Amino acid sequence: MDVDDRTLESVKVTIVKTLGIEDRAATLNALTPLFGSMPELDSFAVVELVTTLEEQFGFEIDGNEITGEIFETVGSLTEFVSKKKASQ
Structure with missing residues (x-):
């Protein structure tokens, strides 16, 4: 997993x-662990989290990019955010 500490901290916040x-x-x-392990992270919270990440980091996430693997752990979500930031 290749994530920078600043992005990890921002995603955690x-x-x-x-x-x-x-x-x-x-x-x-x-x-x-996130989805399936954190009761607060239901499907509605995923939508809210995606929207907040888009606003915070200034990118758009296409609906077909949202997979269970992305929301497996805090690190996997951070890695996804890092890749989206790099592709801007």
Whole structure:
């Protein structure tokens, strides 16, 4: 997994704020499981998280890009964000 620390921290902050899990913010790292492991991350929260990431990082995510692999861990989501940023 190739992610930079700044992007990882930004993605973690976005996840925490979007899901309202401030009480668990310190426990998140690149290996933290997301979809299916975090009850707050349901399909509606995925849409909200995607929208927030698009606004925060200034890119658009096509619906067919959203897969379970992207939301497997904090690190996999960060890697996706890094790739989207690099392709701008």
